[in-house]
Amino acid sequence: MAHDARNKPPSATKRDQLGNFELMVILVLIRLGDNAYGVPISEELGKRTGRDVATGSVYAALERLEDKGFVTSELGEATPERGGRAKKYFHVTARGLKEVRETQRALTKLWQGLPELLGGKA
Amino acid sequence: MRSMEPPKVARWMLSHFGCSPNNATVIGDLDERYRIGHSPAWYWRQVATAIVVGFFKEIWSHKLRALIAVLTGWIVLLAAFVRTTNYPWAYLSFSSVTGSIAVCAISAWLVARISGSHFSKSPVRPVLSSTGRSMAP
Numbered sequence: 088m089a090h091d092a093r094n095k096p097p098s099a100t101k102r103d104q105l106g107n108f109e110l111m112v113i114l115v116l117i118r119l120g121d122n123a124y125g126v127p128i129s130e131e132l133g134k135r136t137g138r139d140v141a142t143g144s145v146y147a148a149l150e151r152l153e154d155k156g157f158v159t160s161e162l163g164e165a166t167p168e169r170g171g172r173a174k175k176y177f178h179v180t181a182r183g184l185k186e187v188r189e190t191q192r193a194l195t196k197l198w199q200g201l202p203e204l205l206g207g208k209a
Numbered sequence: 210m211r212s213m214e215p216p217k218v219a220r221w222m223l224s225h226f227g228c229s230p231n232n233a234t235v236i237g238d239l240d241e242r243y244r245i246g247h248s249p250a251w252y253w254r255q256v257a258t259a260i261v262v263g264f265f266k267e268i269w270s271h272k273l274r275a276l277i278a279v280l281t282g283w284i285v286l287l288a289a290f291v292r293t294t295n296y297p298w299a300y301l302s303f304s305s306v307t308g309s310i311a312v313c314a315i316s317a318w319l320v321a322r323i324s325g326s327h328f329s330k331s332p333v334r335p336v337l338s339s340t341g342r343s344m345a346p
Contacts, residue, residue: 125238126245139251142238143259146231147266165237168244172237 103155105190111136112148113157113187116179124163124174149177157183215243219256228263235259264318275318282313 105113115131116123125142128149132140152158163174179187198204223236239259243252268275286309 125234126241129238129242141258141262142235142242142255143227143229143262146229146235146259147262150230150266166241168241169237170240172233172240174237175231175234 103186105157105186106148106151108144109148109152109157110187110190112145113152113179113183116158116177117184117187121176121178123177126174128177152183153177156180157186213244215240215252216249219249219253223256223259226260226263228267229259232263268314268318275314278316279310279313282316283309286312 111132112128115128115135119127119131125145129140129142129145132145149158149160153160157180158177159180160175160177163176165171165173220236220240223239224232227235229235239252239255242255290305
């Protein structure tokens with residue numbers, strides 16, 4: 088099937104798009120602001136989604152986001168309760184924020200006019 | 210009463226078999242969360258997930274090397290099977306194929322590890338250093 092290039096959304100390639108879990112992680116990063124390191128990120132995700140989120144999966148998503156340029160990181164302080172290991176703080180970049188806005192816009196458009204999703208009944 | 214010290218074996222496993230570039234940070238996070246009040250079973254689950262996620266991420270990011278390692282391992286196994294049995298077609302049974310793919314996937318993981326930045330930290334370095342260097346690009 089032939090695709091018309093003009094129908095492509097303005098946001099770059101598929102590789103640069105946000106996956107479902109990546110979107111959740113980046114929203115939590117925005118919510119946490121300057122205190123976004125592994126522990127609060129995992130706990131906030133667990134609290135908001137109602138699931139126990141694996142720290143390994145959170146870091147895998149954070150590494151992908153960093154590769155895409157949506158997130159930056161910096162090493163923080165080491166504390167005794169972490170066995171002397173440093174924290175790593177994550178921050179959303181301007182590019183990451185732009186991508187979140189575009190994803191929100193696209194999802195909102197897809198959400199509109201779907202009677203099956205109104206009323207909250209499964 | 211629950212010990213405040215996280216399970217040592219689990220932590221050792223993650224520090225040696227975890228592939229994430231953030232492995233030390235992941236261990237620090239798990240230790241911190243464990244001390245907040247999670248159970249040893251929770252810690253073990255988190256460690257297992259981190260190792261498995263890292264394993265697949267590592268294979269995915271070294272697709273070509275992994276494929277070469279799987280194919281090489283499979284051909285070696287097939288050759289060994291053909292030489293040692295009168296029924297080489299038995300090698301194509303479901304259990305043989307899945308078993309050899311699993312073995313080859315693990316060998317692919319090891320090849321990916323020893324040829325990447327993890328090589329210097331890898332516990333298999335003394336065993337595989339000579340073959341690893343010859344296979345690494």
